[in-house]
Amino acid sequence: MTLDMLTSKKMETNNPQARCLLSTLASAMCSEHASDVEKLRQELKNVQRDVKDFKQEVTRVICKIEGTLSYMMEVVTRLETRSNHVEQRLREEEDRGIVRNKVLTFLLPREKELREKCADLERRLWRKNV
Template identity: 55%
Template sequence: MDPLYQAGSIFMKVNTLQGKNMVESGLQSGDFSLPPSWRPCLPPPADVEMLQQKVAGLQRELEDFKKEALQAIHSLEDAFCEMNEALAQQEEQAARVKQRLREEEDRGIVRNKVLTFLLPREKQLREHCQQLEGLLLGRGREALGIPKKFQAN
C-alpha cells in the first residue's frame, strides 16, 4: 500500500500542550478539523473524505458496541441478583435442615436415655411377674394350704 503522502525528515517544534488541548476540544466537540497552517501536510480531499467515512463508521460501531456492552452488563447484573437470591434461599433451607437434624438428634438422645432407663425396669418387672405367676399357679397354693386340683364332690 502506498503512503498517502511522503515526507522527508522534518524537524518541527511541537507544542504538546496545544496539541493536547486541540485533541481534547476536538473530542468533546466532535470537530477534528486542523488549523489552516497544517493544510499542506494533509492528504488529498478524496482520501480525507474516505477517512472521514471510515471514522464515522467506526463511531457507529463504537456506539453499537457500547449499547451491546451495557445490555450484557445489565443481563449479568440481573443474573447475579437471581443467583444471590437463590443462594440465600439455599442457605436458609440448609439452616432449617440443620435445625431439624439437631432437634431430631436431641430427640434421639432423649429416646436413648429413656430406653436405657426403661429396658432394665422392664426386665425387673418381667422377673417380678414370673415370680408372682409362680406363686399364684403353683407353689403359692401349697404354701397357702390349697390343694393343686379341686375335686368335685
C-alpha cells in the same frame, strides 16, 4: 527527497491545475477517512451499547442467582435444624429405651418371684380348705 517528489513539488507550485487536482484528491481522501472514522465511531457506540446491555444482563442474572442461593441457604438451615431435632429425639428415645430395659430386667425377676409366691400361697390355701 527523490527526483519524482521534487518534480511534483515544482509542478505543484508552478501549475495551478495540479494544485487544484491535489487539493481535490486530498479532500476526497480526507472525506473518505472522515467516513471511515464515522463508521468506527458508530461501531464503537454499538459495542459500548452491547457491553452496557451485557453488563445489565449479567447483573440481573447475578441478582437472580443471589436470590436463589439465599433461598437455598434458608432451606439448608431449616433442614439442618430439623435434622438436629430428630437426632436429639432419637438420643432421648434411646436413653428411654435403655432405662426401660433396666427397669424390665429388674422387674421381670421380681414378677417371677411374686407369681411363684402367689402360686405357693394358693396351693397352701387349697390344702387348708380341702
